[in-house]
Amino acid sequence: MEQDELGSAEQLLARTAAQLRSAMEGIPAAAAALAPPEDRDGDPALDARAALLDQGCYRLGRLAANLTMAARLQGGSPLYPADRDIVALTEQVCRRCVSLGALLELNVTFRCTLPAHVCAVDRDSYEHLLLQLLSNAFKFTPAGGSVTVELRRASGRVLLSVWDTGSGIPAELLPTLFTHCLRQEGPSALPPHGLGLGLLLCRRIAQAHGGSMVAETRPGEGSTVTLSLPDRQVGRPPEADLPADGAGGFNPTLLGLADALPPAAFLLREEE
Template sequence: MSLPTRWKPCACAWRACTSRLKTRRRVVRGLFRTGRLNLDRAPVDLRKVTRQVAKSLRAVLEQHTLELVCPNEPLLVEGDEVRLGQVLQNLLGNAVKYSPGGGRITVRLERRDQQVCLAVSDEGVGIPSEALPRLFAPFYRASNVAAHGITGSGLGLHVVKEIVTLHGGTIEVESTEGEGSTFTVSLPLLAQ
């Protein structure tokens, strides 16, 4: 039996969400079982990964305007394509979750010297300044999220930071409560 046409986008979104949840569950189980994440390293074009992740999340982004700013040339890093995709999925997912009223989400990918920088910005609830130093700690959640009825485990950003660190990169956050946040991941550019 096939689905009516009007339900097909919902089914597609459901499959994408299910796949992301399974992947996250595997990552968290592996992290807690071994105490570390394993990487399958190879040259990865972050431009390609960014476009794939953005496309897979289109259904979730219905209430938001997604602006994707990518250069025309490939931006290669040495890394694990699946894990780097998880980083972007988590950051984009958080941008959606913490912008419950919709708004603009911008994903900007660019080369800065010998780094590839990936920035995800939203116009959401923002993060209180006192929460910023502990934001990447496991199970930590900022005090303002409960007031907005936003749920979560507090593990996502911790896992993101672990993945970024294993790739020799850094992650930074700039945020103003009530105005939104920008998370910037910097990774070493693959020498060609």
């Protein structure tokens, strides 16, 4: 099929995401009408069934969010980095993930010796990247393991590392890890979700910031993925951010981790 018949890749991705969002539009309201919070609160069985529906909605929402981000990056749309405290931003995301990791019996820790550090980052895409790395770590780390996020400075760079105590990445996959879909085989493999866009998007987000991604693996002991960003400021304050809702009204943390979480994460609970 010729490109003019199909349209450009970014247009196709954007249209697909829009159609998916449109198809999902009425589902949350219909679900809330069928299983109101007050009824779920007093009926554990109803709450569990409704949680499965919410989980499905969030996974579809995550797919739409990934397609939207892919369309933005594929089309060369610029990111809008602003000078913000990257330590506070990273810690906030990690803090929201601690209780969710506990549902998988994972210990989630944030490490940083810097009390604060201002660096130019695009907030939405940075959070998208961090949640994607955490989602992968959650999926490939067995119960009882740990996931650690570390932020540090070195040689004019800001380094964000996410390392886990999972089974590690097969060495033969490392050379193409950020250009091909990450797959896990064997009896502990999870059912596939999404399109395998996660690490591809992480790499493109890093490049759009003038940065890079690298991965290391320790067979049987875990793996580490590191984002390297230039330690710079651009003179644009965080208040200059354009208003956006990349989560489409969903809880952004649940959205980013939807593929990795159990149904219990979607039971009726107070927002964090």
